[in-house]
Amino acid sequence: MNLSLPDQNMHNSSEGCIEDDKPDVMLPCFRRNMYDDPLASYSNGSIISQLLRKTIHNKRALDESHFYLSSSTVADSGQEDRSSVSSKDSTLEATSPSGHISTGISLDGEHPMTDHLQAKRARVENIIRVMAGSPNSRQHGDSERSDTEARDTREAYRENKRKQRLPQHQEHSVGGPASRRPGSSNGDNCNTKDEECHKLKEQLHSMQRLLRQLQEKFLQVYNQDDAEHDDRDEAEIAVEHDALAESTESCYVSAEDDFERKNGRMTAGCQDRMKVVGYLAQQRESPNLQETLKQELSQAVSECVDRVFKKVSSPGLDLPPQPCMCSSPEIQTSAGADRKGQQASSTQDQPQCEEAAVKPRSLEYYESSAAQSPQDQTEALSLVVRKPAVTPLSSVTPTVKRPYAVHQTPFQFNYSTPLHDSQILEHLLKYGPHSNFGGLPCMPPSMDRTSPDSVDLPWDTIAMRSKVTSSHLGHHPRASALGSVTVDNMCLPHVKLECGDLQSMAERNPYMSLNIQEGLTPSHLKKAKLMFFYTRYPSSNVLKTFFPDVKFNRCITSQLIKWFSNFREFYYIQMEKFARQAIVDGISEVKDMTVSRDSELFRALNMHYNKANDFHVPDRFLEVAEITLHEFYNAISAAKDSDPSWKKAIYKVICKLDSDVPEEFKSSSYL
DNA sequence: ATCTTGCCTG
DNA sequence: CAGGCAAGAT
Numbered sequence: 001m002n003l004s005l006p007d008q009n010m011h012n013s014s015e016g017c018i019e020d021d022k023p024d025v026m027l028p029c030f031r032r033n034m035y036d037d038p039l040a041s042y043s044n045g046s047i048i049s050q051l052l053r054k055t056i057h058n059k060r061a062l063d064e065s066h067f068y069l070s071s072s073t074v075a076d077s078g079q080e081d082r083s084s085v086s087s088k089d090s091t092l093e094a095t096s097p098s099g100h101i102s103t104g105i106s107l108d109g110e111h112p113m114t115d116h117l118q119a120k121r122a123r124v125e126n127i128i129r130v131m132a133g134s135p136n137s138r139q140h141g142d143s144e145r146s147d148t149e150a151r152d153t154r155e156a157y158r159e160n161k162r163k164q165r166l167p168q169h170q171e172h173s174v175g176g177p178a179s180r181r182p183g184s185s186n187g188d189n190c191n192t193k194d195e196e197c198h199k200l201k202e203q204l205h206s207m208q209r210l211l212r213q214l215q216e217k218f219l220q221v222y223n224q225d226d227a228e229h230d231d232r233d234e235a236e237i238a239v240e241h242d243a244l245a246e247s248t249e250s251c252y253v254s255a256e257d258d259f260e261r262k263n264g265r266m267t268a269g270c271q272d273r274m275k276v277v278g279y280l281a282q283q284r285e286s287p288n289l290q291e292t293l294k295q296e297l298s299q300a301v302s303e304c305v306d307r308v309f310k311k312v313s314s315p316g317l318d319l320p321p322q323p324c325m326c327s328s329p330e331i332q333t334s335a336g337a338d339r340k341g342q343q344a345s346s347t348q349d350q351p352q353c354e355e356a357a358v359k360p361r362s363l364e365y366y367e368s369s370a371a372q373s374p375q376d377q378t379e380a381l382s383l384v385v386r387k388p389a390v391t392p393l394s395s396v397t398p399t400v401k402r403p404y405a406v407h408q409t410p411f412q413f414n415y416s417t418p419l420h421d422s423q424i425l426e427h428l429l430k431y432g433p434h435s436n437f438g439g440l441p442c443m444p445p446s447m448d449r450t451s452p453d454s455v456d457l458p459w460d461t462i463a464m465r466s467k468v469t470s471s472h473l474g475h476h477p478r479a480s481a482l483g484s485v486t487v488d489n490m491c492l493p494h495v496k497l498e499c500g501d502l503q504s505m506a507e508r509n510p511y512m513s514l515n516i517q518e519g520l521t522p523s524h525l526k527k528a529k530l531m532f533f534y535t536r537y538p539s540s541n542v543l544k545t546f547f548p549d550v551k552f553n554r555c556i557t558s559q560l561i562k563w564f565s566n567f568r569e570f571y572y573i574q575m576e577k578f579a580r581q582a583i584v585d586g587i588s589e590v591k592d593m594t595v596s597r598d599s600e601l602f603r604a605l606n607m608h609y610n611k612a613n614d615f616h617v618p619d620r621f622l623e624v625a626e627i628t629l630h631e632f633y634n635a636i637s638a639a640k641d642s643d644p645s646w647k648k649a650i651y652k653v654i655c656k657l658d659s660d661v662p663e664e665f666k667s668s669s670y671l
Numbered sequence: 672a673t674c675t676t677g678c679c680t681g
Numbered sequence: 682c683a684g685g686c687a688a689g690a691t
Binding site for chain 1: 675
């Protein structure tokens with residue numbers, strides 16, 4: 001391999017972690033693989049090279065792992081023609097070890113690589129499109145397609161199963177006693193918990209499929225390039241695909257059985273990922289940058305998955321016990337028993353308590369199921385397949401009515417954990433997993449029925465406003481439920497709009513690897529205020545340029561614009577106030593009015609836009625302020641203020657005084 | 672007819 | 682600072 005050289009370059013690539021202020025956002029898909037593989041050591045080089053090494057390794061012990069990995073790799077890739085094939089196929093194949101590996105990658109090298117690659121490219125791109133285009137449609141689309149294509153009864157069965165759980169509303173009350181687990185005081189909790197696990201798993205699998213597609217694509221490109229230089233044969237490439245697939249699988253296994261270890265390696269993983277990126281950038285430059293970006297996308301999704309699972313694996317840890325009258329599982333259990341009967345009657349009392357009590361159990365269940373069948377675990381749709389087999393679930397028939405309770409868990413954690421986590425989860429919501437999250441009526445019973453209004457809360461009200469975050473979510477544990485509701489009902493529609501008319505995937509992909517924000521944070525507000533010192537009338541393009549970590553959509557854009565509108569409002573109000581004051585004070589000449597850093601006017605402004613006073617206001621702003629003050633003074637002096645729109649003339653003047661915002665502001669981590 | 676902008680209000 | 686509304690712009 002000629003990877004040694006690029007390797008070094010990659011190591012030196014400082015741009016590698018540009019956006020990775022967050023060391024935990026990185027190539028999770030390779031973690032487990034590299035960690036477990038003795039052949040792999042970070043000091044040995046890039047992920048690619050390791051994969052290649054591993055390829056040889058795998059060539060022999062491919063058998064089982066290979067067969068199901070590769071199959072799942074292709075799964076879901078043929079959205080159009082293979083429609084329902086998706087993960088179901090992979091499952092099918094996975095369950096029949098002797099089955100032929102229907103991977104798009106021919107191990108025998110029978111099919112022409114070019115055709116195959118093209119086809120795969122098309123599929124991958126389609127996947128991406130689907131994922132970006134309509135988060136929700138994806139899942140539904142799968143279900144619908146399954147109806148038409150019922151060749152495989154198992155597929156149909158599985159899909160039906162899933163359908164059952166989809167659109168229904170959470171009339172948790174339904175189900176009847178038979179549905180409850182006898183002898184279980186918190187049977188409902190368990191059920192909810194199981195549902196959560198299942199739902200989460202489904203989402204994971206969905207994302208896995210996407211991830212595999214992306215990774216495959218990435219590797220494919222790499223192979224293409226590599227083949228040109230190394231004359232590698234198809235078989236080798238195919239095997240390598242499998243190697244990658246396995247690494248992917250391993251990643252998920254890792255995410256499920258060893259978070260600690262994985263997390264410990266995040267930094268290293270980041271470096272490796274960046275190596276790859278750097279390598280790709282160097283070798284193929286712009287054309288293949290696209291592929292790199294796709295890779296980044298997949299990794300971001302993967303990271304999100306890891307995050308979610310991590311959250312699930314440590315339930316309750318983030319939830320303050322006080323909020324719930326039940327501070328311990330035991331108490332919880334008894335409480336649940338007491339409420340057994342009233343459960344149906346939408347108890348507003350303590351939805352949180354119920355959740356809190358459920359979480360620990362869901363973890364147990366989850367882990368146990370994972371342990372019992374790692375293969376299933378990683379397989380795309382194993383979850384659905386396994387459903388009937390799993391005892392807990394089989395007895396959870398009633399929960400079908402409120403299938404998506406699952407998502408309460410991640411969301412709750414989301415809002416009860418630091419911003420860092422919530423950001424990642426927001427990512428998750430917005431992109432890949434959204435197809436699943438979006439349609440999930442993950443409202444707790446009480447919220448569902450008694451607080452329909454909460455659904456109308458704008459997304460940013462929950463996600464962006466620190467006020468809400470602190471006052472509701474921070475202090476009231478129950479707010480987490482509110483967050484769930486809001487996210488569920490508000491975020492999704494937003495996504496649809498954004499995906500439809502905004503940034504192209506090419507633009508979105510790179511951002512996904514960044515710490516892109518779903519909403520505007522207090523930091524953004526602060527930044528905007530400081531920017532106001534330079535520009536009073538920023539164009540939307542400027543805003544987009546200087547808020548690279550913000551995912552712009554109509555809502556966000558208008559919010560930002562509104563901010564500046566408010567800034568101006570305050571600014572002009574101050575100007576008018578001081579101008580009038582000057583007149584009252586008997587100042588006869590404009591020249592006598594100056595704006596310095598000692599001026600009251602400046603203090604007022606500075607207090608507003610630079611409250612912390614940790615920013616050196618540019619002199620230019622003082623000049624503009626002075627000019628504005630003069631304008632007001634003159635206008636008022638000339639009695640122009642009798643005209644209802646007398647200020648417009650002033651605005652016209654001032655808007656021309658905008659200056660460029662310093663480049664430093666372009667950094668997403670400026671503040 | 673729809674979107675944007677600005678004013679007013681809480 | 683954001684929501685609502687109305688006037689203006691397209």
